[in-house]
Amino acid sequence: MRCKMYPRNGGRQQQLNVDGxxxxxxxxxxxxxxxxxxxxxxxxxxxxxxxxEKVRDTWKYLNADVQTICRNTxxxxxxxxxxxxxxxxxxxxxxxxxxxxFTSDLWTSVKREGYxxxxxxxxxxxxxxxxxxxxxxxxxxxxxxxxxxxxxxDSLKEWGVHKKVFSVTLDNATSNDSMQDIVxxxxxxxxxxxxxxxxxxxxxxxxxLNLIVQDGLKVIGDSLHKxxxxxxxxxSSETRENLFQKCVEAAGVVETGGLLLDVPTRWNSTFFxxxxxxxxxxxxxxxxxxxxxxxxxxxTAEEWTRAENICNFLGPFAVITTLMSGSxxxxxxxxxxxxxxxxxxxxxxxxxxxxxxxxxxxxxKEKFDKYWDEVSGLFAMAAVFDxxxxxxxxxxxxxxxxxxxxxxxxxNLREKLSILFESYDKKSKNSSPSTEPRETDFFxxxxxxxxxxxxxxxxxxx
Numbered sequence: 001m002r003c004k005m006y007p008r009n010g011g012r013q014q015q016l017n018v019d020g021x022x023x024x025x026x027x028x029x030x031x032x033x034x035x036x037x038x039x040x041x042x043x044x045x046x047x048x049x050x051x052x053e054k055v056r057d058t059w060k061y062l063n064a065d066v067q068t069i070c071r072n073t074x075x076x077x078x079x080x081x082x083x084x085x086x087x088x089x090x091x092x093x094x095x096x097x098x099x100x101x102f103t104s105d106l107w108t109s110v111k112r113e114g115y116x117x118x119x120x121x122x123x124x125x126x127x128x129x130x131x132x133x134x135x136x137x138x139x140x141x142x143x144x145x146x147x148x149x150x151x152x153x154d155s156l157k158e159w160g161v162h163k164k165v166f167s168v169t170l171d172n173a174t175s176n177d178s179m180q181d182i183v184x185x186x187x188x189x190x191x192x193x194x195x196x197x198x199x200x201x202x203x204x205x206x207x208x209l210n211l212i213v214q215d216g217l218k219v220i221g222d223s224l225h226k227x228x229x230x231x232x233x234x235x236s237s238e239t240r241e242n243l244f245q246k247c248v249e250a251a252g253v254v255e256t257g258g259l260l261l262d263v264p265t266r267w268n269s270t271f272f273x274x275x276x277x278x279x280x281x282x283x284x285x286x287x288x289x290x291x292x293x294x295x296x297x298x299x300t301a302e303e304w305t306r307a308e309n310i311c312n313f314l315g316p317f318a319v320i321t322t323l324m325s326g327s328x329x330x331x332x333x334x335x336x337x338x339x340x341x342x343x344x345x346x347x348x349x350x351x352x353x354x355x356x357x358x359x360x361x362x363x364x365k366e367k368f369d370k371y372w373d374e375v376s377g378l379f380a381m382a383a384v385f386d387x388x389x390x391x392x393x394x395x396x397x398x399x400x401x402x403x404x405x406x407x408x409x410x411x412n413l414r415e416k417l418s419i420l421f422e423s424y425d426k427k428s429k430n431s432s433p434s435t436e437p438r439e440t441d442f443f444x445x446x447x448x449x450x451x452x453x454x455x456x457x458x459x460x461x462x
Contacts, residue, residue: 027065036069037077047071047078089132090160096122099166099194103204104152106143106173114139116148118155131327134159145178152183163192167200171207172371194423198416199378203371205335206324209342212367213267213317216360224270227277227307229297230284231259240294247286255279271318274311278304309354316345336376336383340397343368380413381420 036050048071049055059066069077093100100122107115118135135155139147156162165187170176184197193200217224234244248255259280262273277284281304288298299307320338324331346365352358383389394413398406 027063029067032066033069033073033077034081036074037081040074040078041081047074050074092124093120093122093159093161093164096164097125098123100161100164101167101169101202102156102165103169104148105171106139106148114141114143116151118152120159120161129328129330143175145175145182148175149179149182149186152179153186162187163190165192165200166194167202169202169204171204172211195419199381199420202332202378205331205379206321208371209317209321209324210267211371212342212364213314215363215367217267217270219356219359219363224274224307224310226297226299226303227274228262230295230299231261231273231277233295233297234259234287235261240291243291244283244287247290248280248283251282251286253280253283267314268318268321271311271314274307274314278308278311306354306356309352309357310360313349313352313357313360316341332379332382333386333389335379337389337393337397339372339376339379340401343372343401376409377413377416380409381417384413384417 039045040047040049050069050073051071056068059068100120103119103121105117107117109115116135116137116139117133120130120132120134122130124130135151135158137151137155139151152168153162156165168180168183170180180201184193184200187193187200188197234240244259257276257279260269260273260276262269264270284298287295320342323334323338346361346368349357350361350365352361380394383393384391391410391413395406395410398409
């Protein structure tokens with residue numbers, strides 16, 4: 001009577017049978033099937049996993065009462081789990097007090113089959129940033145703007161968010177320009193977009209940065225060729241990798257990362273390839289001595305120096321690309337200042353001592369100027385919403401970028417901020433009273449959170 005029950009397993013003590021073995025807890029077959037379905041989904045297992053002999057033996061060992069299931073049952077359970085999660089997400093999207101932004105992209109498999117992915121990005125009631133894939137579906141050719149627009153509209157209506165769209169971010173494919181025009185016109189028919197869709201289309205910042213650097217890399221293709229071929233030569237067989245490892249030891253290179261071969265369509269992989277290859281420069285010199293017959297693409301000392309200069313030039317772009325590619329934190333508020341840094345870096349390297357770097361800058365600057373005018377206003381607004389920056393960072397950057405157009409761009413920015421605020425305010429007044437938080441309530445919460453006096457701001461903007 002003096003021994004207190006130890007609070008374990010929900011306040012229930014484990015029991016021993018006459019043989020001294022722990023008695024298993026009560027078996028719930030429904031819970032078991034649900035756990036198996038989640039295991040298959042999370043670990044990307046085949047449905048036949050549930051029929052593996054040793055898996056079933058393990059289940060039987062843990063609980064003799066377990067009822068095994070077949071692959072068809074597992075498949076049905078996984079689909080039932082998908083339907084449950086889909087319905088939960090639909091209810092969450094329907095109850096959101098704010099709007100939803102989307103990203104969309106096309107993807108081609110190794111079998112040349114086209115697919116489309118649509119991802120929703122939103123802030124929930126707990127101020128947590130969420131990213132949910134709504135659609136990943138086959139998209140048969142032709143991938144015209146009209147076909148892509150129809151698929152995107154169908155996805156938005158299926159999820160019940162076609163009246164909650166704020167923006168859609170796309171890469172710079174030509175078909176995407178016509179696609180966003182079609183989608184915007186259709187959504188405007190229901191008056192579903194803020195400010196008539198003025199802020200609807202956003203060009204992918206990371207893709208723009210990729211295009212800018214790719215234009216520069218075209219100029220220096222010959223300079224990169226020998227480094228790329230050297231890396232490809234070493235990684236082409238296990239024998240050469242072993243020989244290169246001996247060269248690394250002979251050269252006294254203390255590196256554990258190994259070489260990387262780039263993917264030409266992704267410029268930052270080229271940067272990482274150069275960065276890693278430069279660290280093994282002395283090892284490549286040894287390889288040239290040990291393998292004179294096979295290794296014929298060794299860069300000269302001048303070419304290694306040039307590769308190092310190119311790597312140093314691309315370094316800031318790699319840092320910014322990594323920053324802009326984050327998925328667990330907002331990035332649009334960071335873009336404006338980072339773009340300013342890119343412009344400043346290009347201007348500094350216009351007079352580089354390396355001739356190849358000087359040749360890289362003009363095409364990159366031309367591409368930068370082309371896209372900067374299109375996206376500067378939208379991302380400037382995002383920078384203003386950041387309480388660390390506000391309007392002062394925009395004024396500073398515009399002044400250093402182009403003093404002649406500074407005042408006009410600042411005036412245009414103030415007008416757009418005023419239009420956006422008035423649009424939220426108008427929807428608040430026109431909406432009927434409800435117990436659910438309205439969009440303006442959500443916006444008001446932002447005012448408190450950011451410490452902004454929007455009455456004074458609105459007055460000054462007007």
